[in-house]
Amino acid sequence: MTSSDRTALVTGGSRGIGAATALRLTRDGADVALTYVRDKEAADAVVRRIEGYGRRGVALRSDAADADAAGAAVHEAADALGRLDVLVNNAGIGVLGPITQLDPADVDRVLAVNVRAVFLACRAAAERLADGGRIISLGTALSRYAGGPGATLYALGKSALAGLTKPLARELGPRGITVNLIQPGPVDTDLNPADGPFAAAQRSATALDRFGTPDEVASLVAYLVSAEAAYITGTEVVVDGGHAA
Template structure:
């Protein structure tokens, strides 16, 4: 497909799209007709496989190596995405990290990593994208249901970072409302990805539906927020956790 026809598609940019929930979001947006640029930090092979699969299915995708802890890399990712696919209709900030540690044991390194990627990186990703968002664009962050409720000791920093997103989207939604841009936060419960590997049976057992989510189920809510019917939803945190936090 040439540059002109790529720019006829709506453009999406997903921060953290090489694996897990992010890869499902990239897949779903591509299926829904978006040209999708996405970032990754270390999974170059998985990123390439995803780009190739989308291309085989007639879609358009671009993988960009960009660490969400690095402000210059974030800005560069936005520039590359816009150069390839044009101004952005939908941006999803999914990149996130989880390190366990009770307050007496959590290291400064893990504290800084989670704050830098899960909070500062999310803010900077949105900020870098804002000048290139089209009128009526959609901004979506991926928080967590731990913002509402945590049953497991050792997650206080992660809980802090994901709670921050629920507040962040309210303020940014007000900032961008004059341009008709909506800003929302999705709060998944336990989902089958590398992040939860090894704990799936335990997490399923704690859930009223006795299972964890599939990444595609979270991507379905992204597709709703990215779609025509969700234009009046903004500043919201939408929890999708099978009743885990009831």
Template sequence: NQPLIDKVALVTGGSRGIGAAIAKRLAQEGAVVAFTYTSSSQKAEDLAQAIQATGGQALAIRADSADVEAVKNAIAQTVKTFGRLDILVNNAGVAALAPIDQFSLDEFDRLIAVNIKGVFVATQEALRHMGKGGRIIMIGSINSDVVPFVGGSVYALTKGAIASFTRGLARDLGERGITVNNIQPGPIDTDMNPADGAFAEQLKKAIAIGRYGQADEIADMVAYLASPGAAFVTGASLKIDGGITA
């Protein structure tokens, strides 16, 4: 049972962490998968080969989400290679934590460039190719609603923007049969937020389920939102957070 057979997906930031789990999962569902990365070339190649080894098709593209031309090229290359684009997962994101008095303008610009501008450019470009049944899936964060630690204001700002962008896009695209949704993970065990990190002990106490989430648990929700069965879900921000915000 492969509900995404004949679909082409692009996942930004797919070489590691949540994006890699999403790319793998979409391929298992039958989709052809392109994904971007910035520096982990080996991991990107290994992932593409792992997908190919199980009979899937995959393409790793080096494209920094902060670079407008690179993002446009990644979408053009996906369409040129696979002939279409049905699913865009805006996963690439960066975090930087510092109290507001110490937050540099350079870091602010980097977070805006990757977490917001990159998402806008990828979305606009992807929509040139997407038809009825298209899917845009954001990876936002629960930090758009709650920030239970010091230093997260700018990161939260970027993820809040994604939640509102999702609502507006859902209105723009409903008539075209394209859905737009925002997954808001809580703490997920990746390089960005390791479950054995210094930060983790404090966070775990606040998680109802008592542990970090796994990247695969986010990929499950992406697979659902990408599927034909999710056609009536749009404009939603969906938390997967082990109850940390409960």
């Protein structure tokens, strides 16, 4: 069984892993809402592709840094699609640099987007998800294994998702809702291109000596959404090309 006839919200779904995930769930038969912050044109382009598969697509402007927006997007998606079966917490930001050069505003924004927004979206989803639903969050392999200097704030925020995932899986388990965390390694996106200035070190840190693709991460999301993964919950699943090997 796939995500056929389900509905999903993918935060940060206008590009990169989010867009790949939205389209993969669509191809599997889901109606999908996605959030974006600034790039409405990109979001609308993803919606057109969703509709090209004969499914419903909805683009919602939502800034995850806004405490009121994160939960509101979940309710808007559920209202627009008629129900909600899947929440994919993909939206996130990265502020990198030596810890002595990171100011309080950097800390506040990263934790607001990467931690608070995910918590508030999950809180709203606990109210709106159908029994048997799915919550999947996107973290980073850097929160599990040394990412090197400059990644302290980013890894801090993403590490919090493991602490959220496990107890939430226990809380929602009686309703058949699974909660899991995906930890990607380096993935070729606009924000972290495989031919970018920091790519060589990331590539050499993997056993496969390459970046992953958004579609490879999206395929894991699709599996965790499926009925075959109904007994997988409260865990971290690594897709990192052997970064930890």
